[in-house]
Amino acid sequence: MTPYEQAEQAAATLRELTGVERHDVALVLGSGWLPAAEALGEATADVASTDVPGFSAAAVAGHSGRIRSVPTGPEGATRLLLFGSRTHYYEGRGVDAVVHGVRTAAAAGCRAIVLTNGCGGLRETWSPGTPVLIRDHINLTGASPLVGANFVDLTDLYSPRLRELCREVEPGLDEGVYVQFPGPHYETPAEIGMVRAIGGDLVGMSTTLEAIAAREAGMEVLGLSLVTNLAAGISGAPLDHTEVLEAGRAAAQRMGDLLARVVPRI
Numbered sequence: 426m427t428p429y430e431q432a433e434q435a436a437a438t439l440r441e442l443t444g445v446e447r448h449d450v451a452l453v454l455g456s457g458w459l460p461a462a463e464a465l466g467e468a469t470a471d472v473a474s475t476d477v478p479g480f481s482a483a484a485v486a487g488h489s490g491r492i493r494s495v496p497t498g499p500e501g502a503t504r505l506l507l508f509g510s511r512t513h514y515y516e517g518r519g520v521d522a523v524v525h526g527v528r529t530a531a532a533a534g535c536r537a538i539v540l541t542n543g544c545g546g547l548r549e550t551w552s553p554g555t556p557v558l559i560r561d562h563i564n565l566t567g568a569s570p571l572v573g574a575n576f577v578d579l580t581d582l583y584s585p586r587l588r589e590l591c592r593e594v595e596p597g598l599d600e601g602v603y604v605q606f607p608g609p610h611y612e613t614p615a616e617i618g619m620v621r622a623i624g625g626d627l628v629g630m631s632t633t634l635e636a637i638a639a640r641e642a643g644m645e646v647l648g649l650s651l652v653t654n655l656a657a658g659i660s661g662a663p664l665d666h667t668e669v670l671e672a673g674r675a676a677a678q679r680m681g682d683l684l685a686r687v688v689p690r691i
């Protein structure tokens with residue numbers, strides 16, 4: 426079975442388990458974003474990801490192995506498919522596993538996807554808890570979810586329309602270029618120097634491969650980073666995942682409010 430057929434199968438299972446024929450917008454919660462999801466409203470279905478073909482249990486603290494169907498917006502007209510966790514490239518399950526959720530969202534009918542993550546920031550003004558819109562990305566994984574002569578265009582990959590919408594909701598939102606490293610180790614200070622030299626503003630371990638698969642599937646993409654720490658070498662302090670989750674918890678109200686105001690308007 427091809428990865429695309431597996432996504433169709435997963436979408437069929439989700440239709441069955443959620444009772445929702447078609448979802449409109451997908452949301453992938455990155456590290457630290459879980460508490461923000463509470464602000465999005467009551468789920469009408471909450472499914473264990475392991476009950477859906479092709480998904481595995483959450484492998485990273487701060488991610489929940491749940492997939493929820495949440496009616497949002499006026500009269501709940503916008504059906505949100507919320508992924509409480511993602512598969513990371515560093516888990517070693519292959520790129521198809523990393524983008525399975527994206528492909529499943531497209532097969533479930535979603536016309537847009539919001540990819541969130543927790544990441545390191547290269548600007549000293551971005552204190553932990555600062556949300557940053559992803560304007561563009563640099564994929565340093567050396568991998569792609571695409572195979573063969575599948576020459577997908579990536580200009581304007583991170584929807585200018587959706588970024589504008591976010592700025593209407595929160596005018597002061599900054600933008601930046603997100604750089605995905607393979608992980609799971611964090612960067613060295615020298616690598617952060619390289620990121621600065623090549624025009625990166627944010628460093629993470631997810632999102633870019635998912636965004637490419639979303640573009641291939643024809644979904645509009647919004648990337649939202651939560652800066653959880655200053656990138657390696659900037660503050661001199663060591664990096665750790667608990668700090669990432671703490672920053673997410675502290676920013677949950679603000680992130681949840683932002684998502685709750687943006688998602689229904691996508």
Ligand SMILES: O=P(O)(O)O[C@@H]1C[C@H](O)[C@@H](CO)O1
Binds near residue numbers: 513543632
């Ligand atoms: O799922 P995301 O990219 O938000 O998780 C980030 C990157 C690593 O998985 C982890 C490192 O702390 O947080």
Ligand SMILES: Nc1nc2[nH]cnc2c(=O)[nH]1
Binds near residue numbers: 612654
């Ligand atoms: N690659 C990377 N991922 C992160 N996720 C949260 N913080 C960081 C970071 O500093 N670097």
